[in-house]
Structures are given as structure tokens and as C-alpha cells.
Amino acid sequence: MIVINETLVSTLAAVDETADHFHYYTPVLDTLSLLDLGTLDGDVWEAWAFNGKTFEPSVYSGFAFNSYVTDEGITYGVKEEGIYILDGTSDAGAVIHDGVIFPPSMFGLMNRKRFRNGFFEVSGSAPVIRGEVGRAGVNLPIVNSKAMFPRALVGQKWTFLIADFDELGQVELFPVVLTR
Numbered sequence: 407m408i409v410i411n412e413t414l415v416s417t418l419a420a421v422d423e424t425a426d427h428f429h430y431y432t433p434v435l436d437t438l439s440l441l442d443l444g445t446l447d448g449d450v451w452e453a454w455a456f457n458g459k460t461f462e463p464s465v466y467s468g469f470a471f472n473s474y475v476t477d478e479g480i481t482y483g484v485k486e487e488g489i490y491i492l493d494g495t496s497d498a499g500a501v502i503h504d505g506v507i508f509p510p511s512m513f514g515l516m517n518r519k520r521f522r523n524g525f526f527e528v529s530g531s532a533p534v535i536r537g538e539v540g541r542a543g544v545n546l547p548i549v550n551s552k553a554m555f556p557r558a559l560v561g562q563k564w565t566f567l568i569a570d571f572d573e574l575g576q577v578e579l580f581p582v583v584l585t586r
Contacts, residue, residue, distance in 0.1 A: 524555070533568065
């Protein structure tokens with residue numbers, strides 16, 4: 407135990423100065439919405455994990471576990487049938503596909519738009535991006551951190567999914583706003 411028997415004496419003095427400052431406000435046009443990924447006997451069965459130093463959220467569906475625990479670097483899922491180790495790249499032989507789904511976005515404008523290309527900080531053997539607008543969509547491979555979108559896919563509200571990657575960093579998508 408450390409005991410410090412010192413005191414801090416400080417004074418506050420008024421000074422005649424002015425400081426310029428301003429506040430910048432901008433409306434947030436897009437929203438984040440949470441959707442149920444699945445139900446089992448009326449109960450939602452999805453798992454949320456907050457990873458990394460800034461606790462980035464990840465949502466996992468199909469995990470019908472009622473509790474989780476991590477011990478000595480190993481993660482376990484518990485349900486009525488038993489305790490399971492959550493590790494590896496497959497689930498009972500079925501390949502697990504890593505992915506992230508971005509919520510539908512109008513990218514700040516009501517105009518129709520298309521995309522030329524996207525740039526990605528991504529690693530993995532065969533990462534792909536899926537762009538969807540309306541009822542149409544296209545799957546594109548990400549090659550050398552870049553994906554080229556077809557000109558024919560046009561609309562207002564876009565949804566993007568990136569899958570089959572090992573690590574995903576920055577994502578840059580460039581909309582072309584169509585005007586008359």
C-alpha cells in the first residue's frame with residue numbers, strides 16, 4: 407500500500423482572451439437497422455461478438471447456443487445437448503463463409519446511381535463482393551484489392567455484401583450519380 411502525504415495547491419486566474427470556435431452539424435441520412443437473422447421455435451438465434459480493440463460488432467446466425475465462454479483462448483458454446491468448441495473453418499463438414507453485410511444505403515442522395523469500382527483492404531484466397539439494387543444483383547471477385555461493377559446495374563438504394571475473406575479493412579465504393 408502506498409500513502410502519499412502531499413497536497414496540491416493551484417490557483418485559477420481570469421484572463422481576457424477570446425477563442426474562435428464553431429459547431430458543424432450535418433444530418434445523418436442513412437440509418438442502421440437490426441434485423442432478425444433467423445428464428446427457432448419463435449426464439450431469435452443469432453450471436454453477436456464484439457471483436458478487436460474498438461469492439462467491432464459481428465453477427466453470427468445459426469448458433470442455437472444459450473451461453474458462451476472463452477477459456478485459455480478457446481471459445482465454447484453451450485446448449486442443452488452439450489458443450490461445443492467453436493473453432494475451425496467448417497461446421498459439421500459444411501464450410502463456414504465469412505462475410506459482412508452493409509445495410510441498404512442511398513449514399514446521401516435520392517438520385518439513381520451506379521458504381522464503377524471498389525477498392526478493398528482485404529486478404530483471402532477468393533474474396534467476393536455482391537452488389538444489390540432493387541431485385542437485381544451481381545457477384546464480383548475482388549482481384550488485387552479491386553472489383554469492377556457492370557454499367558447496367560442502376561438504382562437508388564444499394565446493399566453490399568463482402569464474403570469469403572480472411573481479413574477485411576477499409577472499403578471504398580465510388581457511386582456515379584445519374585442526373586438529367
